[in-house]
Amino acid sequence: MTEKKTSLSRRNFFKNAGIAAGTLVAASTLPAFDAVLFAAVKRNTKGPWYGIAIDIEKCIGCGTCAKTCKIENNVPQEPFFFRSWVEQYTIKKDGTLKVVSPNGGIDGFTQSIPAEEIEKTFFVPKMCNHCYKSPCIQVCPVGATYETDEGIVLVDEKYCIGCKYCIQACPYGCRYFHPDKHVVDKCTLCFHRIKKGLNPACMDNCPTKARISGDLNDPQSAISKFIRTKNVYVLKPHLNTGSKLYYNALNQEVR
Amino acid sequence: MPLHLKRLLMTGVVIVSLFLLLKHALTPDSFGQYGHYRGNSMAEIAALPVHYTGNSSCVSCHDTIITMKSESYHSDLSCEGCHGAAYKHIASPKTEKLMKPDSREFCGKCHSINLARPEKAIVQVNIKDHHPEKNCIKCHNPHQP
Numbered sequence: 001m002t003e004k005k006t007s008l009s010r011r012n013f014f015k016n017a018g019i020a021a022g023t024l025v026a027a028s029t030l031p032a033f034d035a036v037l038f039a040a041v042k043r044n045t046k047g048p049w050y051g052i053a054i055d056i057e058k059c060i061g062c063g064t065c066a067k068t069c070k071i072e073n074n075v076p077q078e079p080f081f082f083r084s085w086v087e088q089y090t091i092k093k094d095g096t097l098k099v100v101s102p103n104g105g106i107d108g109f110t111q112s113i114p115a116e117e118i119e120k121t122f123f124v125p126k127m128c129n130h131c132y133k134s135p136c137i138q139v140c141p142v143g144a145t146y147e148t149d150e151g152i153v154l155v156d157e158k159y160c161i162g163c164k165y166c167i168q169a170c171p172y173g174c175r176y177f178h179p180d181k182h183v184v185d186k187c188t189l190c191f192h193r194i195k196k197g198l199n200p201a202c203m204d205n206c207p208t209k210a211r212i213s214g215d216l217n218d219p220q221s222a223i224s225k226f227i228r229t230k231n232v233y234v235l236k237p238h239l240n241t242g243s244k245l246y247y248n249a250l251n252q253e254v255r
Numbered sequence: 256m257p258l259h260l261k262r263l264l265m266t267g268v269v270i271v272s273l274f275l276l277l278k279h280a281l282t283p284d285s286f287g288q289y290g291h292y293r294g295n296s297m298a299e300i301a302a303l304p305v306h307y308t309g310n311s312s313c314v315s316c317h318d319t320i321i322t323m324k325s326e327s328y329h330s331d332l333s334c335e336g337c338h339g340a341a342y343k344h345i346a347s348p349k350t351e352k353l354m355k356p357d358s359r360e361f362c363g364k365c366h367s368i369n370l371a372r373p374e375k376a377i378v379q380v381n382i383k384d385h386h387p388e389k390n391c392i393k394c395h396n397p398h399q400p
Contacts, residue, residue, distance in 0.1 A: 108367070109371070143293075157296075192301050207333075
């Protein structure tokens with residue numbers, strides 16, 4: 001009868017330490033996780049795989065995107081509810097950062113900080129990132145929010161119980177609680193327009209064509225060319241949300 | 256089997272069958288059709304009405320103005336970006352008129368000086384100093400600025 005070795009034996013300690021060290025060394029040779037382009041690769045083999053691109057160098061902060069979005073999608077007009085909005089970032093010469101978004105940019109922006117104090121300022125239009133592996137879908141307790149095969153994150157307003165968990169889970173603040181319907185509402189990438197062969201309302205009406213959406217599977221689409229030719233970046237890549245909203249000329253200060 | 260265990264077992268059976276019955280009755284038919292969600296909701300969202308009908312719907316009546324605009328600096332602008340959603344106007348063009356924004360503030364939303372606007376992207380003026388006594392459209396035709 002052999003004596004059973006206890007887990008605290010010297011032999012076991014060296015064995016486990018060896019396994020741990022070996023795993024660490026092996027893991028260090030793996031390729032680094034590419035958070036920015038992670039979601040852009042072919043994820044839908046049957047049809048389109050939608051992504052969004054916004055060119056900050058073209059955005060003039062007119063707020064037409066935010067205004068048209070509210071009308072197209074019957075979003076309440078009160079200034080707390082947005083599916084799409086514009087922020088103005090201002091970095092002052094003293095290093096402080098100021099972010100404003102009066103009524104989501106719908107009424108336009110007036111520069112409140114004197115020009116001589118400004119180091120740099122720019123507009124950042126924001127909307128749902130339509131993440132692959134989106135955190136909002138993962139937390140929904142009833143299956144009321146989901147990602148379609150095309151990579152569009154939708155909310156089933158008949159099935160949503162209004163627990164607002166997804167609002168907290170979204171790191172980009174892209175969801176709001178509808179004051180009349182008492183369910184969560186968000187950007188659908190104008191699913192009803194895409195299915196009719198139209199572009200999303202915010203993109204059709206953008207005067208400088210600063211925002212585009214399209215099929216990431218198609219190498220000839222405008223968005224694929226945008227990603228290939230520009231220095232694209234996503235918001236909060238460290239969260240690994242699989243964001244499919246690609247910005248050109250995005251400053252690291254933008255959160 | 257003792258009587259109390261039989262009763263417990265019966266209660267258990269009743270609870271589980273009630274749960275299964277309720278689950279069957281309350282789960283929508285299309286739930287789980289494509290994934291852990293109600294498949295029909297996709298069609299419901301896709302069927303929502305379109306409000307912004309696009310420039311192609313304006314051409315049939317307003318072709319001269321669209322031709323003028325397409326040769327101007329404003330060629331890339333959509334009609335509805337300034338005039339508002341056209342879905343009602345297209346259904347009844349005589350009664351449902353679109354807005355004709357003419358205020359200085361409206362033009363200023365794009366053209367007022369703001370350091371955040373890329374200089375190359377757009378012509379900017381100081382709307383406080385630049386002929387404050389009159390509306391922009393007195394001098395500038397918005398379809399041919």
